[in-house]
Amino acid sequence: MSTRLNPKKAGLALLVICCIVIIAMVLLSSTRYWPFERAGTTEADPIKEVADRVSKLKQAGDTPTLEQLVDAFQPLELVDIHNHDASGARYSSMLNVWKKDYIDKVVLFGDVSEPSAIGTDSVSWSAYQKSPDQFLPFFSGFDLHDKRSLDVIRNNLEQGYFGLGEIAAASTYSPVVSKVAWKASDPMDGFLPEIYDLIATYNAPILLHIDPPSGYPVLKLEEALEAHPNTIFIFGHMNAYNSPEEIDRLLAKHPNLYADFFAGFSVYNPEGGGHPETFITIMKKYPDRFMLSTDSGYGIESEQQAIDAMYRILYLIDNPELAKKIAHDNMMALIQAQPATKTQLSSIQKLATDSGETYDYGKMTKLEAGKILADANKE
Numbered sequence: 001m002s003t004r005l006n007p008k009k010a011g012l013a014l015l016v017i018c019c020i021v022i023i024a025m026v027l028l029s030s031t032r033y034w035p036f037e038r039a040g041t042t043e044a045d046p047i048k049e050v051a052d053r054v055s056k057l058k059q060a061g062d063t064p065t066l067e068q069l070v071d072a073f074q075p076l077e078l079v080d081i082h083n084h085d086a087s088g089a090r091y092s093s094m095l096n097v098w099k100k101d102y103i104d105k106v107v108l109f110g111d112v113s114e115p116s117a118i119g120t121d122s123v124s125w126s127a128y129q130k131s132p133d134q135f136l137p138f139f140s141g142f143d144l145h146d147k148r149s150l151d152v153i154r155n156n157l158e159q160g161y162f163g164l165g166e167i168a169a170a171s172t173y174s175p176v177v178s179k180v181a182w183k184a185s186d187p188m189d190g191f192l193p194e195i196y197d198l199i200a201t202y203n204a205p206i207l208l209h210i211d212p213p214s215g216y217p218v219l220k221l222e223e224a225l226e227a228h229p230n231t232i233f234i235f236g237h238m239n240a241y242n243s244p245e246e247i248d249r250l251l252a253k254h255p256n257l258y259a260d261f262f263a264g265f266s267v268y269n270p271e272g273g274g275h276p277e278t279f280i281t282i283m284k285k286y287p288d289r290f291m292l293s294t295d296s297g298y299g300i301e302s303e304q305q306a307i308d309a310m311y312r313i314l315y316l317i318d319n320p321e322l323a324k325k326i327a328h329d330n331m332m333a334l335i336q337a338q339p340a341t342k343t344q345l346s347s348i349q350k351l352a353t354d355s356g357e358t359y360d361y362g363k364m365t366k367l368e369a370g371k372i373l374a375d376a377n378k379e
């Protein structure tokens, strides 16, 4: 038997070895075991980053300042999901505050369920056109007792608005919302049932103001949640004048209900009871259903104080994974689940014909389409 290697077999063996090495390198490079720095892809893990920064803060022992909290939680890209600064175009005076306090995105609208909201809706739209990475426009300018509200809603969602809000679904005690011309008497009033069905076809959420958050209005909310299981309902400032037990009961029963947690109310408003930590257990129980907001600082010292409160809640949560969901991921999941609309796609097709650009229309989200269109408008 010859000990010389058959050249054909040796070649084949070499080829097999090369293939194994290449496959191993590809697999390794996508894992944390890859020993070399990947140029341009070295993204810091925000959760680890926050864990490190928070543990340093804790070692210091004192109550952290807002600046320290902003620095610790900055990698989470905090989203304010309930903001009225389209009213009086107040948002332009907040730009520096948001920058300094690392508010990554703002769900922006203005007046609530009254004719003047038509104007503030267009302010939130134009803010979004200028800064599509910073604002998520919602709208509230329609009379839910009028069938034509369905056309307004369809047109606005087609145009690229991401949701309806803040909508007065019931109000008895709020000195502002109880007086608005287009408020509903309860969450099933007027054309609201038809509205819930329409917005489900766009995956667009509705942010409701309901006060009191108990009794008949909540009974009707539960009727709406059950009759419209594909509609996403966000209970505005759900922690205001409400107990953790009641929030627990509603979230347990209704998977299509989300909680807007107005941090400033529980942290700084004396009527909030002064014990924000009592809500942390239910946040842990429903990690995908809570989001944070400022409500533009309604009823407290300032919007800045309401931002401070959001960061204090993230600190109280004491769990960077959960904090990331509540600060950012839960709202962005609702936004990213919205597909590009027919109106957006046909506008983009027109753009593409002019520019020769190609787009992947099949999987395009409303967020991506909105950014393409806003950027094109600026050119």
Ligand SMILES: [Zn+2]
Pocket: 082, 084, 166, 236, 295, 298
């Ligand atoms: Zn509000």
